[in-house]
Amino acid sequence: MAIQQAAQPSSQKLHVLIIGGGIAGLTLAQALRKYNISFTVFERDESATSRPQGWGISLHSTLVTLENHVPGEVYDAICQAQVNPEAGRDEVRGVPFVNLDTGKVEHMVPKSKRLRLRRDGVRLGLTKGLDILWGKKLASISRKGDDNAICATFEDGTSYTGTVLVGADGAHSAVRRILAPDNNAWENRRLPCNAIGTSYYISGAKVNELREQVDPLYFFGTDPKTNTYAFWSMLEQPDDGGMMYKMQLYFSWIPSGDERELVGLSPAEVFKLKGATMFPTLREVMAEMPEDAVVSYVNLVEWPAVAWDNWDGMATLAGDAAHCMSIYRGEGVNHGIIDGCVLADALKRAADGVVCPRKAVEEYEAEMRLRGKEAVDVSHQACLDAHDYRKIETEGSFALLGAKKV
Template sequence: MRRVHLRIGGGYARFLTGLNVRSTAITTDSPIRSAEHLQHTPQKTTKLTQLKAFFVPLRHLYSRCVQRIAPSTTMASSAKPVIIIGAGVVGLTLAHGLKKANIPFEIYERDAHIDARPHGWAITLHWVLPFLRQLLDEPTLAAVDDVQVDPEVGRNDKGNFLFLNLETLETKFRIPPNERRRVNREKLRKALLQGVAESVRWGKRLSDVQPLADDDSVRAVFDDGTSADGRMLVGAEGSNSRTRKFLVPDGYRNHPLPVRMVGAAIDISPEEVKPLREIDPLLFQGCHPQTGNFLWVSMLETPETNKSAGTANEHYRIQVITSWLVKDASADEVPPTDVACVAEMKRRAAEFNPVLRNVVNSIPPSAAILTIAPQDWPCQPWDNRGGRVTLVGDAAHAMTMYRGEAGNHGILDAYHLYMAIREIYTGEKTMQVAVDEYEAEMTERSAAAVLLSRQACLDAHDFHGLNENSAVLKKRAIRMPS
């Protein structure tokens, strides 16, 4: 007879840590090969009998605890879904996180289909990338990399953000670099649709939100008369969110800023794009020191991505935006037609350096124009109805484009809300506690970000007032969790 130690490892060991169970000494005539082998080992002592009686029920208890940590397929299929209003970048990103956690969800989108209307030109993902990688599976991450406006530059990008003197073409400030991905927004949305498309209900515009008193759930009612019930509802439908209007009926309207913006996407030849890519291959911005007019230029497509390489029509597609402060309510308003808007862009570029003036002057009168009157909405308190209704992204905190952070904050919202919803579905926290904690972090973080972006919008048109502490120039970063 020999004395041996049964050492419990792996998941059992982690589970038993709180019980201070490290090893158990027993006596037996034969070796013990595994925990299961206890059931077939000759029981020569009382200690072995006691250990068996303790260990077998413990194994079943451990299995039940593991099931609580990750929602099972059975539980997920029987639970009420999370209703996501809006199939934009943030709503789809949240859906991917829920899918990875096996939490049921349904997405309701007002558009009739994915190409029903344009969804912006390009966005820069920077400090949010580590969080995005935790939400998406490997195929979707690869698809996101594939929609970079210039994948070749993206593979070796230094992450510079340049702010130029538009008169001299000199770099006035070089904003501290981050890892970044400059992606085509519409293609990004389509990439994120992969894997969750079957859960999107198209042509569903929200008309009402009804918390249900009898079973602690919530109902979304749509303009077409249909409705959907879920465990909770997340408004991810952008800066004109109807969910926000439901939550903050007296304060949902956006805050207008005294700035006007006009932009176009144009195709240019490799020869024409060369001096622009010598400034920066992805994007740059700047202000004219005398007029205060602002210019933004960024890449949208390269011959590699638009498949024109080597053809007679080889070309790049770029985004050109001009903006200005409204000093006179009449003279500085955006013109009423696209043709007049193109003429206004050229007029405001008349004092630019010839390299930049030439690119604005190359915009054809027939170009499709996007006009924007910048607005924002700092997050305000609301009653989330016991955690059943909340907001993410622009619906929760609309901000201007001048720091390029709106999409990053929206995706970070999706990450934190995904973590909160996991805790709800596993029973670790009540819905009220989990959503309150999500909203507390989101509100504190976004309140500062919205005001910083507001100030950046104004700073961008004040060349002589700029310094390294100006909001438009400060490093784009977020405090990472410890």
């Protein structure tokens, strides 16, 4: 039997159930907290550190919006996750596109204010001041009573009631599966490329070579000989006078044929093979990869539908649950942040009695669906262009190299 938890306080007409404690869900929670709107965050992980949170992320055109929607101490905590604190919070910079054969910068994503951050540090910063319910894996959602409330039930037998439910539970969203069940509309679409990546510590000498030759923080590029794409980024700088720097390196490629040359190889061997044709400094960085480095394949998916039944405005989606997109424009996390802020603004109008909660959700979705669909489509094209050096060289690629809207 489900254990029914207390509903929202009687003095608070609006209570938001946030399924998912990732960056999108936590941004929404912090914005609601700032607006003094009642909410509960549910996260399937057992704690903030129980599962790896990926590598680095770049925040750019969302920074002002984020700062305006979260408490000041939370924004400060987020900024503390910078991979290079010396860069400061107001650095304006572009991102180099490199010919991975020669190591030369051939294009530059237009300059803007950017922060390069550790994903785990951003998530941890966003948990500041929140009372998150950990270890909550969603089982079902249902309407309650007179249909003015929505109930979330979890696999541990507990259930909670609110006014609006938001599925911010990632690319493989359990909420999306419920809201878009027809013909398996909830299913992700796999991108037409394979990807592999790792992170490890390298010497300051090698870091300085990359800094001098390419960029001090991060760069991306394509190998004209193989059309393999690469992304390199700093993750941590030593703060104790040490000489070892943590970095990440990622390769992707569109497979041709059966790739029989990769059969039987370990992930580390595939990784080394993919980088073997690239410019000398990058190969030397790869040579410093320790034997115990964790090299992992990356499952690249997108969800292009951006459509679901919102149960008459009682349930909606945000972040990757709403518009999962490829990584090649670096926009996914930024759209998740915008989702949280836009939805919080809409719910603030509902809390103030300007609109009803249903109308608030509809207003949010009207903006987000168009923005999200466009971002998924452009990011898909960026994925294709990233693995076609000749097209970049001859035609250019706004999808891959153009200014970011979000």
